[in-house]
Amino acid sequence: MQISAPCLEVTDSKANKNIRDSIISVQAFILLTRRRSSKRLPPGPLGIPIIGQSLGLLGAMKTNTAEKWLEERIKKYGPISKLSLFGKPTVFICGQAANKFVFTSDSSTISNQQNKSTRMILGDRCLLELSGEDHKRVRDALVSFLKPESLKKYVGKIDEEVKKHLELHWHGKKQVTVLPLMKTLTFDIIGSLLFGVERGARRDQFVSNFKEMTEGVWAVPVNLPFTRYNRSLRASRRIQNMVKDLMREKTMKLEQKIASPHDDLITCLLSIRDQDNVQVVTDKEIVDNVMLVMVAGHDTSSVLITFIMRLLLNDPAVYEAVLEGSKVRMLHCLLGFAEQEEVAKSKSAGELLTREDLAKMKYTWRVAMETLRTVPPIFGGFRKALRDIEYGGYLIPKGWQIFWATNMTHMDDSIFPEPSKFDPNRFENQASIPPYCFIPFGGGPRICPGYEFVRIETLVVIHYLITQFTWKLSCSDTSFIRDLMPVPTKGLPIQIVPKKLF
Numbered sequence: 001m002q003i004s005a006p007c008l009e010v011t012d013s014k015a016n017k018n019i020r021d022s023i024i025s026v027q028a029f030i031l032l033t034r035r036r037s038s039k040r041l042p043p044g045p046l047g048i049p050i051i052g053q054s055l056g057l058l059g060a061m062k063t064n065t066a067e068k069w070l071e072e073r074i075k076k077y078g079p080i081s082k083l084s085l086f087g088k089p090t091v092f093i094c095g096q097a098a099n100k101f102v103f104t105s106d107s108s109t110i111s112n113q114q115n116k117s118t119r120m121i122l123g124d125r126c127l128l129e130l131s132g133e134d135h136k137r138v139r140d141a142l143v144s145f146l147k148p149e150s151l152k153k154y155v156g157k158i159d160e161e162v163k164k165h166l167e168l169h170w171h172g173k174k175q176v177t178v179l180p181l182m183k184t185l186t187f188d189i190i191g192s193l194l195f196g197v198e199r200g201a202r203r204d205q206f207v208s209n210f211k212e213m214t215e216g217v218w219a220v221p222v223n224l225p226f227t228r229y230n231r232s233l234r235a236s237r238r239i240q241n242m243v244k245d246l247m248r249e250k251t252m253k254l255e256q257k258i259a260s261p262h263d264d265l266i267t268c269l270l271s272i273r274d275q276d277n278v279q280v281v282t283d284k285e286i287v288d289n290v291m292l293v294m295v296a297g298h299d300t301s302s303v304l305i306t307f308i309m310r311l312l313l314n315d316p317a318v319y320e321a322v323l324e325g326s327k328v329r330m331l332h333c334l335l336g337f338a339e340q341e342e343v344a345k346s347k348s349a350g351e352l353l354t355r356e357d358l359a360k361m362k363y364t365w366r367v368a369m370e371t372l373r374t375v376p377p378i379f380g381g382f383r384k385a386l387r388d389i390e391y392g393g394y395l396i397p398k399g400w401q402i403f404w405a406t407n408m409t410h411m412d413d414s415i416f417p418e419p420s421k422f423d424p425n426r427f428e429n430q431a432s433i434p435p436y437c438f439i440p441f442g443g444g445p446r447i448c449p450g451y452e453f454v455r456i457e458t459l460v461v462i463h464y465l466i467t468q469f470t471w472k473l474s475c476s477d478t479s480f481i482r483d484l485m486p487v488p489t490k491g492l493p494i495q496i497v498p499k500k501l502f
Contacts, residue, residue: 040394040395041082041394041395041397042077042078042080042081042082042091042394042395042396043077043078043081043082044073044076044077044081044082044083044092045082045083046082046083046084046089047083047084048084049084050084050087050220050222051084051220052083052084052085052086052087052089052090053083053084053085054084054085054086054087054220055220056069057069057085058218058220061379061481061482061483061484062481062482062483063481064479064480064481064482064486066379066405066482067405067407067408067411070092070094070405070408073092074094079093079094079095079098079392080092080093080391080392080393080394083403085115085382085401085403086115086116086117086218086220086221087115087116087220087221088115088116088400088401089397089400089401090382090400090401090402090403091385091391091394091396091400091401091402091403092403092404092405093391093392093402093403093404094404094405094408094409095408095409095412096409096415096434096435096436096437097436098404098408099404099409099436099437099439099443100435100436100443100444101391102381102383102402102404103436103439103442103443103444103445103446103447104443104444104445105383106132107131107132107135107386108132108386108387109385109386109387109389110383110384110385110386110389110402111129111131111383111384111386112127112128112129112130112131112135112383112446114128114129114381114382115218115221115382115401116221117216117217117218117219117220117221117229117232118217118218118382120221120233120236121213121216121217121232121233121236121291122217122236122288122291122292122295123240123284123287123288123291123292124288125138125282125284125285125288125289126285126288126289126291126292127139127142127289127292127449128292128381129288135446137280137281138281138285138289139449141268141269141272141280141281142265142269142289142293142449142450143449144268144272145265145268145269146265146449146450146452146453147449147452148452150262151452151453151456152355153262154193154456155352155353155354155355155358155456155460156352156353156354157192157193158189158193158456158457158460159352159353159460160352161185161188161189161192161193162185162189162460162461162464163464164188165181165184165185165188166464166465166468169181169184169185170468170469170496171498173496174495174496175474175493175494175495175496176493176494176496177490177491177492177493177494178305178306178309178310178488178491178492178493178494179302179303179306179487179488179491179492180491182301182302182303182305182306182461183298183299183302184207185302185461186297186298186301186302186305186457187203187206187207187210187298188203189297189301189457190293190294190297190298191203191206193264193265194264194265194266194290194293194294194297195243195246195264195265195266195290195294196246196250196263196264196266196267197246202242205242206239206242209235209238209239209242210235210239210294210298212231212232212234212235213232213235213236213239214232214295214299214484215228215231215232216228216229216230216231216232216233217232217295217484218484219232236291239291239294240287240291243266243286243287243290243291244283244287246266247266247270247283247286247287250263250264250266250267250270251270253267254267254270254271265290265293266286266290269281269286269289270286293450296448296450297450297453297454297457299377299484299485300377300378300450300454301454301457301458301461303375303377303485303486304368304371304372304377304454304458305458305461305462305465306488306492307371307375307480307486307488308367308368308371308458308462309465309471309492309494310478310480310488310492311367311371311422312466312471313471313472313473313478313494315422318367318422318424319466321363321367321424322339322340322363322364322367322462322466323339323340323341323466339360339361339362339363339364340361340364340463340466340467341467342360343357343360343361343463344463344467353460353463355456357463358455358456358459358460361459361462361463363424364459364462364463365427365455365458365459366424366425366426366427366428367424368455368458368459368462369424369426369427369430369438370422370423370424370426370427372438372440373410373416373426373438373440374410374411374419374422375480375486376406376407376410376439376440377440377485377486378406378440378485379405379406379407379482379484380403380404380405380406381403381404382401382402382403383401383402383404384399384400384401384402385397385398385399385400385401385402386398406439406440409436409437409438409439410437410438410439410440412437415433415434415437416437441454467499468498468499469496469497469498469499470496470497470499471494471495471496471497472494472495473492473493473494473495474493474494474495475489475490475493477489477490
């Protein structure tokens with residue numbers, strides 16, 4: 001690709017003046033940099049303006065070689081290097097100390113800013129963008145709905161959505177494709193539980209726009225009509241308008257006292273008031289965080305459930321342990337109660353699962369945690385330096401992006417011995433895992449507020465899939481790529497056989 005500068009007609013004297021001014025500007029920048037820090041920039045080239053190394057990283061994600069791509073950078077430049085991603089100069093950092101720095105630095109040092117495409121699509125007042133008191137205020141509001149003691153009321157509602165989904169899309173079928181069905185299911189749960197939108201034309205409209213919106217979240221931010229980024233921006237605006245319509249309807253119901261803060265997330269956020277009866281979360285913040293929860297809740301759960309099912313195709317020993325409790329797992333011999341079957345046998349026909357039932361699914365959640373370690377749904381993230389930072393002997397200049405990647409500690413053999421081996425028993429005692437090394441949901445004060453929601457949703461879905469079906473893969477290829485999120489080959493097509501219910 002060749003990038004041409006605009007053609008300008010200038011006199012020789014004006015051209016010489018421009019050159020002199022440019023030289024003076026460069027000299028001034030160098031002097032300023034020397035004054036403000038004795039440290040030097042990290043090694044590595046910035047590449048072509050705007051494009052930089054974005055296409056290389058996105059290409060590696062498409063071929064599922066992104067971790068290797070980053071490992072090559074580490075071998076060449078060390079654990080701290082500079083590059084350009086998505087139109088911004090960036091410093092890549094990795095390791096336990098890097099994760100701690102990212103998740104615990106105060107709001108005067110770095111801000112939780114994502115790349116330009118994510119920010120423009122999801123909005124600049126979502127939790128990913130906020131810092132300091134704003135972050136705490138909005139996070140506390142979200143947690144008021146998503147905390148465990150609140151979500152326990154909704155286990156039955158999730159149970160009902162899962163049963164409806166299986167009846168519509170699984171029972172009576174001989175073959176299904178897991179990932180798209182899990183995306184349908186998780187969006188149905190989000191639509192019902194978080195936004196109060198039931199099945200029908202409105203939910204279908206949300207789904208179609210949502211799919212188009214998420215395609216450009218990590219795209220190169222070139223806003224031209226034919227680009228994926230442009231299509232995603234337009235879909236984002238349509239969803240924002242739909243959310244605003246929902247907010248108006250729910251505000252009216254609250255005023256008429258025919259709605260409860262417990263009905264759904266939007267109603268909950270609208271109802272939170274301070275001592276002066278002023279809405280704590282602004283309308284703009286509600287819209288942007290509804291968009292964020294929509295993306296996070298939809299993709300994390302659907303990918304996690306899909307890859308648990310993919311695992312159970314490849315490792316019958318883990319499947320047997322999930323089904324019957326913690327028992328023989330190669331050299332790991334643990335006798336326990338019959339986990340999923342025990343729960344199923346304790347329920348009468350049509351009875352919904354409860355939070356107490358989910359508490360019995362300890363091994364199943366360890367399987368989920370190990371799946372999150374080996375195939376984290378979120379590849380990495382970005383922060384923004386709010387001032388010059390000296391880190392690891394180098395300068396991170398004010399305004400630059402900071403990029404971190406999850407798998408750099410998840411697959412570190414000094415933290416997780418034999419990291420390529422799938423072993424759920426790593427999480428039997430989670431306190432033994434060093435802090436800021438297992439980070440699928442972030443860490444510290446910025447740990448994902450939707451963690452408990454994902455846990456409940458995953459356990460309910462896996463319970464019904466395991467107790468109602470057996471399955472085997474319909475194609476020989478079990479590989480996957482990353483298209484922002486991990487995607488198994490062909491979406492994981494499987495042949496299913498129903499089980500006799502107890």
